[in-house]
Amino acid sequence: xxxxxWFVLLVGLVGLVLGLILNHFLxxxxxxxxxxxxxxxxxxxxxxxxxxxxxxxxSLGAFLQxxxxxxxxxxxxxxxxxPTVVSCDQELNYFILQNEDKLFxxxxxxxxxxxxxxxxxxxxxGDTHKRLRNVALSLVTTTKTKPEFLNEVERxxxxxxxxxxxxxxxxxxxxxxxxxxxxxxxxxLGLTPDDPQTAKILQDFLTFMRGLISLPLYIPGTPYARxxxxxxxxxxxxxxxxEERRRDAENSSKRDDFLEILLCVDxxxxxxxxxFVLDSLLGGYETTSLLMxxxxxxxxxxxxxxEQLKLEHQKIRSMKQKDDYLNWDDYKRMDFTQNVIHxxxxxxxxxxxxxxxxxxxxKFRDYLIPSGWKVLPxxxxxxxxxxxxxxxxxxxPWRWEGRDQTCKKFTPFGGGSRCCPGSELAKIxxxxxxxxxxxxxxxxxxxxxxxxxxxxxxxxxxxxxNLDHCST
Numbered sequence: 001x002x003x004x005x006w007f008v009l010l011v012g013l014v015g016l017v018l019g020l021i022l023n024h025f026l027x028x029x030x031x032x033x034x035x036x037x038x039x040x041x042x043x044x045x046x047x048x049x050x051x052x053x054x055x056x057x058x059s060l061g062a063f064l065q066x067x068x069x070x071x072x073x074x075x076x077x078x079x080x081x082x083p084t085v086v087s088c089d090q091e092l093n094y095f096i097l098q099n100e101d102k103l104f105x106x107x108x109x110x111x112x113x114x115x116x117x118x119x120x121x122x123x124x125x126g127d128t129h130k131r132l133r134n135v136a137l138s139l140v141t142t143t144k145t146k147p148e149f150l151n152e153v154e155r156x157x158x159x160x161x162x163x164x165x166x167x168x169x170x171x172x173x174x175x176x177x178x179x180x181x182x183x184x185x186x187x188x189l190g191l192t193p194d195d196p197q198t199a200k201i202l203q204d205f206l207t208f209m210r211g212l213i214s215l216p217l218y219i220p221g222t223p224y225a226r227x228x229x230x231x232x233x234x235x236x237x238x239x240x241x242x243e244e245r246r247r248d249a250e251n252s253s254k255r256d257d258f259l260e261i262l263l264c265v266d267x268x269x270x271x272x273x274x275x276f277v278l279d280s281l282l283g284g285y286e287t288t289s290l291l292m293x294x295x296x297x298x299x300x301x302x303x304x305x306x307e308q309l310k311l312e313h314q315k316i317r318s319m320k321q322k323d324d325y326l327n328w329d330d331y332k333r334m335d336f337t338q339n340v341i342h343x344x345x346x347x348x349x350x351x352x353x354x355x356x357x358x359x360x361x362x363k364f365r366d367y368l369i370p371s372g373w374k375v376l377p378x379x380x381x382x383x384x385x386x387x388x389x390x391x392x393x394x395x396x397p398w399r400w401e402g403r404d405q406t407c408k409k410f411t412p413f414g415g416g417s418r419c420c421p422g423s424e425l426a427k428i429x430x431x432x433x434x435x436x437x438x439x440x441x442x443x444x445x446x447x448x449x450x451x452x453x454x455x456x457x458x459x460x461x462x463x464x465x466n467l468d469h470c471s472t
Contacts, residue, residue: 034368036085038067038076046078057451058347058393060381064088073381074367080109080355084374085367088381090388092364094408096356096377097415101126104375106418107357111216115208115227119272121279129418131267132276136421139258144424145328148256149187150432154325156182157433161440164467169446171462172296176289181205183429184284188277189241190257201237201281204230209286213456231278238277239270280422287350288426293451293463294348295340295430296437298395300445300465305340305397310438312336317439326432337431339397345412347395349380352455354414379411380453442468 041047047063055061060068064086067075073089087093096104108123116122121132143149160179164170181202185191191198211227218225245255245263258280262273299306316330353376362369369375386392388409389399413420420426446464451457 034366035370036074036076036367037071038086040076040078040083044081046081048079048081051077051079052455054452054454057349057352057380057453057457058384060088060384061453064378064381068381079376080374082374083370084376085358085369086376086378088378088385090382090385090408092367093377093379093382093411094415095364096375097411097418100356100417103359103362104356105359106355107374108355109216111224114216114218115212115224115231116282117231117275117278119275121276122282128272132272132279133417133421135262135265135268135276136280139261140421140425142261143187143258144428146256147325147327150327150331150428151325152186153183153429153432154436156186157429157436160433161436164441165469167467169464169466172465173289173293173459173462176292176296177285179433180289180292180429181285184281184288186257188258188280188284189238190255190259197237197241201234204233204237205281205285208234213454234278234281235274238274242270242273283420283422284425287420288429290350290457291341291344291348291426292430292433293459294350294457295344295434296443296465297445297449297451297459297463298344298347299340299438300443302395302397305395306438308336309340309434313435313439316435326435331428331431334431334435336397337434338427339400340434341427341430342400342410342412343395343397346383346389346410347393348451348457349383349453350412350457351414352380352453352457353378354418379414382409382411385409440469442470 039047041050050063053061053063067077067086068088074085074087074092077084077086079086087096100106105125106123106129113120113123118124119128119132121129121136124132156179159182160175164175182193182198185198185201189197189201191201207223207230208227211223211225211230214223214227216224218228242259242263245259259277262268262276265273268276299309312334316326316333320326320330356375356377358369358371358373358375360371362371382388384392413423443465446461446466449459449461449463451459
């Protein structure tokens, strides 16, 4: 009987291994004459580990450099447990982004769904995504010019910078996250840094963020499992805030934040509203703080750009009274600031690539992308392509003077119907922070810290800055 058990187990294991091997290698022979050239690597894992190998974010990395030199800008691989077409070509990337839900569809690995939630705007598709995105665009449009929002951004920046006055050194990434979290939690939920709920949300949010970039194993005690639980706790906190708002609706004046507007939106379910709040916190916290860090990093290595930026902001400040807040007109005058932000996005590559899936067989030029295959448009490859950007590896903000900043060769926030709806809010926060930073401080980085792509972008040592306070 024992022999029979072990025989069945052995047969099962052999069958499993053969199934994995067949699943891995069969696509290699599928319509071989049309699918882009490339390699699949090891069974199951494919070439995923090589693709995810850390490298400076202002470079392609060894994997893409090797594959592009061998197979061209479009090649096949096996990534994230699926046969995949990888595109480093600006025309194909643009084609993919413009055919969302027609030929291609957002398709992130399932563990991402587990941690973000199935109705997160980042992973939702079809009508659900359209409804969430329409609400996001409406909120951003009505918020970005409001004095209340602009004043809060500036107050938050001044609070952070005031805390540096007696410090010879700071870890900038920590300070940037402090700033962006205080801004977004105020704008979305109406909470101040002193509210008890703010500290609770921040603690759970940090746990959530650590799990988002961890090995996706749902085993009690792992960062991924703790992140899933943290998301549940954040959702419960948000639901409690929503219930409190509804109870107090008749006895208190309306607040000027996202949640107040969300409560009046009939097109979203209760769970979608909670998920929308979490998406807003995630986008406003991590992406914006990283963009700030990239701008400060590159400016620290470009004295000429820093000096021109300082002159621009001194001129804007000279047109205002001492304690006047910045307004929307001031923001629109920050032309060189916009060039700095766009160049930091191009060089630093906050978003390296996105995940898509072919909904049908797709022909592009001489390539065939088979139905069901994953497609990875790599934005960083286009941003760093020397045939599209002169001296592509150099931080040179002046390249954007008089040039269209919304074009095929520059897609820092994605494109098409999934272009980040909050990108303008992020740029406002960075611009207002830089306005006060460059007029009050000089800095230099320690130990050659630089942004690395894991593939998420992060500074290895948090971007330590040596500070020198200066008068305006």
